[in-house]
Amino acid sequence: MHNYLNKQLGNTLKFKSVILFVLYSEKKVDLMQYSDRLHNLGTEMAFSVLQQIQSFPQERQENIISFAIGEPDFDTPEHIKNAAIESLKSNRTHYTPSAGIPELRQAIADYYTKERNFPVAMENVCVLSSAKLVVNFSILTCTNPGDEVIYPNPGYPVYESQARVFGCKPIPAPLIEEEEFGFDIDRLRSLITGKTRMIIINNPNNPCGSVLSSHQLEALREIALEHDLWIISDEIYSNLVYDGMRFRSIAELPDMANRTIILDGFSKYYAMTGWRLGFAIANQDVVKNFANWATNTISCSATFIQDAGVVAITSDKAPSNAMVQQFERRRNLMCELINDIEGISCIIPKGAFYVFANVTEACKKKNFRDATQFQQRLLDEQDVAVLSRDYFGTRDPDETQEYIRFSYCVSRDDIEKGIARIKKFIES
Numbered sequence: 001m002h003n004y005l006n007k008q009l010g011n012t013l014k015f016k017s018v019i020l021f022v023l024y025s026e027k028k029v030d031l032m033q034y035s036d037r038l039h040n041l042g043t044e045m046a047f048s049v050l051q052q053i054q055s056f057p058q059e060r061q062e063n064i065i066s067f068a069i070g071e072p073d074f075d076t077p078e079h080i081k082n083a084a085i086e087s088l089k090s091n092r093t094h095y096t097p098s099a100g101i102p103e104l105r106q107a108i109a110d111y112y113t114k115e116r117n118f119p120v121a122m123e124n125v126c127v128l129s130s131a132k133l134v135v136n137f138s139i140l141t142c143t144n145p146g147d148e149v150i151y152p153n154p155g156y157p158v159y160e161s162q163a164r165v166f167g168c169k170p171i172p173a174p175l176i177e178e179e180e181f182g183f184d185i186d187r188l189r190s191l192i193t194g195k196t197r198m199i200i201i202n203n204p205n206n207p208c209g210s211v212l213s214s215h216q217l218e219a220l221r222e223i224a225l226e227h228d229l230w231i232i233s234d235e236i237y238s239n240l241v242y243d244g245m246r247f248r249s250i251a252e253l254p255d256m257a258n259r260t261i262i263l264d265g266f267s268k269y270y271a272m273t274g275w276r277l278g279f280a281i282a283n284q285d286v287v288k289n290f291a292n293w294a295t296n297t298i299s300c301s302a303t304f305i306q307d308a309g310v311v312a313i314t315s316d317k318a319p320s321n322a323m324v325q326q327f328e329r330r331r332n333l334m335c336e337l338i339n340d341i342e343g344i345s346c347i348i349p350k351g352a353f354y355v356f357a358n359v360t361e362a363c364k365k366k367n368f369r370d371a372t373q374f375q376q377r378l379l380d381e382q383d384v385a386v387l388s389r390d391y392f393g394t395r396d397p398d399e400t401q402e403y404i405r406f407s408y409c410v411s412r413d414d415i416e417k418g419i420a421r422i423k424k425f426i427e428s
Ligand SMILES: Cc1ncc(COP(=O)(O)O)c(C=O)c1O
Pocket: 070, 130, 131, 132, 133, 156, 202, 205, 206, 234, 236, 265, 266, 267, 273, 276, 277, 278
């Protein structure tokens, strides 16, 4: 009887495989139409390097030192994990309001009001199942097809991709080393046209680790007010600033809170990348529209994860602050070691967990076409993974310098070993 059932099951599976083959054969797929939008959908190529590493044999993977990762190597603090477990055990597993549970919205509002210099009410907060969604919802809420969206370049690749896919024209605003990877303000001004609708800033910046100066924030404010623009301020790294600096949001400046949408979340400061919990802070109208987009897409963020978010934001920040201190020490070590390599130099970044190093001379010395070839040869020959400038937005044709992003989300030991390999590779 048992054998008979197995045989029947085997036959059924074979039959199903034939059907699936017929259903998914390439010929059938060719007959169907995909959206034209897909031509405009970019990607985060950083994930492709991670996939490349994962395809290596296990032994080789173990030898790889990766400075390509953009997430804390620390685990989520215990008290936050326990809060999620307790919430699950209490069956907090049902839908919540689209803008998030009131307790979390209030906790975020209180935290912002205390930490930043402007009052935030619960009605100004929309909780979402990632910070990334704030880029998406901002473009959907505040632009029309044909509008121009200015974004930082080099920058987080999602801005350019999302603007383009929804029919806007993405306009790159260069971040330049001479301005410590802040905006070239004159150049930024020259990019404004009658069609400009929005400027996206990322402060501190990925991949440069730069923090915008007060002067730059003031200039951005002037431009936004003069041309009646939206500002999307991506502040996901705002708690990762060093040298005793106090982070300042553009929304704190006079008349800016109303036209600024702050993107923030739990991924970086609380080491919660995989939990997918983010939020927007904006005027009440924007928040209502975001809640409606949430209703139309995700419905809401997971209930027990929002409960854990309440604990994260209201409880002791000692584990997060200890992590930030570690990052600062790693940054110092990494910059010292990088600046000791002939042909590579970096300015000391003020925030995030990235160093954006100039490798122009090293490329010339080793006859590499560009930083992307540098990146590939480094992985192939030294088992060290980094990301080149090309991973962070379309290159300006005038660009002459080559850059590599190093993430210091790895141990001090690995920083020493990895940079020693690069030094030997470049100087030999
Ligand atoms: C600049 C920037 N903004 C937004 C995000 C997205 O954050 P989340 O993982 O919370 O969606 C990232 C993640 O790497 C980032 O680097």
